[in-house]
Amino acid sequence: MSEITRIETTDIADLARGAAILGTGGGGDPYIGQLMALEALRISGPVELVATENLPDDAQILPVAMMGAPTVMVEKLPSVDQFVVAVNALGQYLGVKPTHIACMEAGGVNSTIPIVAAAELGLPLLDGDFMGRAFPELQMVTATLFGIPTTPMSITDDKGNAGIFNTVSNLWAEKLARVVTVEMGAASIISLYPMRGNQAREAAVAGTLSLCVRLGRAVKQARASHADPVAAVAEVLGGRVIHTGKVLDVVRRTTAGFARGKATLAGLDRNDGTTLTLNFQNEHIIATRESTVLATAPDLLICLDIDTGEPITTEAMRFGHRIALIAAPCDSRWHTPEGIELVGPRYFGYDMDPVRWNQVQLPQ
Amino acid sequence: MRIGIDVGGTNTDAVLLDGSKVLVGVKQPTSPDVTQGIVSALNTLGAKHRxxxxxxxAVMIGTTHFINALIEARRLAPTAALRLGLPATASLPPLVGWPDALVQALEARAYLAHGGHEFDGRHISELDRDEVKRHAADMAAHGxxxxxxxxxxxxINxxxxxxxxxxxxxxxxxxxxxxxSHEIGRIGLLERENATIINAALRELAQQITDALISAVRNYGISAPVYLSQNDGTLMDIDYTRxxxxxxFASGPTNSMRGAAALSGLTNCAVIDIGGTTSDIxxxxxxxxxxATGEVTVAGVRTNFRMPDVLSIGIGGGSHVTAAGLNVGPTSVGYQLTERALVFGGSEFTATDAAVAAGYAQIGDPGxxxxxxxxxxxAALNTIAQSITAAVERMRVSAEPLPVVAVGGGSILLPEVLPExxxxxxxxxFAVANAIGAxxxxxxxxxxxxxxxxxxxxDRIVAEAKEEAIDKAVAAGANPSDVKVVDFDEVPLPYVPGNATRIRVKAVGELVMEEAR
Structure with missing residues (x-):
């Protein structure tokens, strides 16, 4: 499969849809990110996409991301230049000029925000990220597994306030930045994990922006040819559909600043007569059908509209939604002991070992 | 007695009701002139049932005038969009993502100014009165x-x-x-703002159309209040419509479904509207x-209107039957049924032909x-029944029995009983279900x-929210003894401490009507 070497306006809709698929229920409304990327590309032209293996050792990479509540971001949109301000604040603190921009998270708005920054700064963008999906916290990145510190990190708001963190651990960066983000109106733009090319080559999940575009195209093409878009997504990800159902109930509660909750899906078609529960903390964590755990994080649990293949975020999930649930493999490094400690079910408060996407035999 | 009128793009339906009893219903082509269409519908009603x-x-009117005006980009007022939120939000100014042709039709101008709130009610920045005045001067200069x-x-505030x-x-x-915007839409700045701009562009037309509707009704001698149906199927008065x-915008499909249900006396049911080419469930x-759960795009503009969730499948009265009846649709003879179907002397085997051959209906020449x-x-009718059953099954959300109501010209395709x-x-x-829904x-x-x-x-906050929704319904004319909460949804905002939670409540009640004199 030929990888994409630059991002143009015509790629953005596909990329945003693919990013929402990798968002596994979280990552926020991809539409806002899509509009901002379109505007940026319209004004500044296409963004060059650089494969991770082509990064020179001395490349200076400054990733950029949005931190906060996606539900706030659909209301309080970023100011002009907020992404550029975040990147420049970190670059100035470090006394370096960035050569590349990167995504920390391939899911949701954080896959499109770096496109805006790259376009506005006229810099190339890394074709990859450091999760291979979406996760809710800053330290949940492959960079942590490779000892790359979150900080120095910049944090900026829509009003022009900017700050720098230097923390003793990546977890501290998450804790402190979360508090400041809330004070900034529950949405901030951050630049973090400054790293060199050799570090990124090792730590990045390669090719995930290309993957987003391929996923989005697969859905579009399947629909255009009246094929099954859900099957098309499962094929691109090398995963499988583990349940089809209708949302009977969604229970949500906010604990420690996250949207935890549980969706109940009554089975459809071959799953008729069964009930599946999906536990989520922004992203989907555990899928259980009739007391059998079918799959868990860190593998990907993806809810798609059964007919259109459109990804459905946990916030948008409502009674009556008809959903196909796909389980797909995550980056293999998440299944190391260190990876499981960082993003496995126990970190999210479920006392169990992870269940892989293909571990459970499904009834035919 | 009350009168329901549904002015569609093609047909205008009118019904006269006594309580819930339909005294008479009429259907006639929609006229280009609003007043004339209503007068003609009233005259036809009166001729059939004095x-x-x-x-x-009361007279209740459902109309597609406004959504059609937007889609056709005609009779829209020169409109400005003023957004308060600087320095936030400037990355995506108002009208972003709109089709160019529509922006031109509105002669639309976008303005950004300071103001806006955070999620917790703090100010993003203070409102700058002089800035708003300067924008106003520019608006005036541009007509x-x-x-x-x-x-x-x-x-929130x-x-x-x-x-x-x-x-x-x-x-x-x-x-x-x-x-x-806070009077028009929900959380989601761009979608709410878009809906508000659309509303603004239609305000002049709304004045003209409502004047025409009122004068048509008054000219007939009816002095009763006139209401219009809104997206959720409830009513609004003329001032509110203006x-x-x-x-x-969504009153068409909503009225059709609610009318069908009311006619059948059911409040929890699936409604299958079978037309010539598709079935809407x-x-x-x-x-x-x-x-519907997703965002809704109208005339190329993304909004967060609430629209009914409708599943369409490609089966209707004009659908082609192939493979010895194992395949029906999605291709169809459509509106040319009366020329191309076998029962009308045509040469194409349609679903309607199958229904006539099987004795389900007498249409055209059964010979x-x-x-x-x-x-x-x-086999064709069996295929249709199975496809419709599967589609209804998809729409069903609980194991409770779900009665089905069939309306539309193609409802003859269904058997007396669907096994499930x-x-x-x-x-x-059922042909005038829209007007009854209105x-x-x-x-x-x-x-x-x-x-x-x-x-x-x-519990206290939820109770207060429900109380407020009920108060709003009463203010809109609902009978206080009858209002109840029909929809409740609660969504915590992720990442935000303090249990910031978005609560949505809808309360509905019977309209208080003056007794007939």
């Missing part, structure tokens, strides 16, 4: 006749939108209409259509399908806001 103008207690005002998190409206009216005069024409719960393979006809769902209800007067006299009140919920206070 009634005195003073016996009428703007209607203004849409949106402010960040205005569903409305103060800045209200203050800006006062300044705009003081600067531009009463003749320039001002539409405020301010919020955008609230009529929706589900009513507590008398209201279940809403023309006498020679048809009976097994193929049976029991008897198929086929109400009388005449269902209910009004609603709604709350959609983000609350900070302290520990142990949830």
């Amino acid at each position: 009634f005195e103008a003073d016996q009428v207690t 703007i006749r209607s203004v849409a005002v949106s402010s960040v998190f205005s569903p 409305t103060e800045f939108e209200r203050e800006a409206a006062e300044i705009l009216t003081a600067e531009l005069g009463d003749s320039v209409a001002v539409s405020l 301010q919020y024409p955008v609230a009529t 929706g589900v009513l719960s507590n008398g209201f259509p279940r809403e 023309l399908v006498a020679g048809l393979d009976k097994r193929a006809a049976k 769902f029991g008897a198929v209800h086929r109400p009388e007067h 005449a269902i006299a209910q009004v609603s009140g709604e709350v959609d806001r983000v609350y900070a919920i302290p520990d142990g206070q949830r």
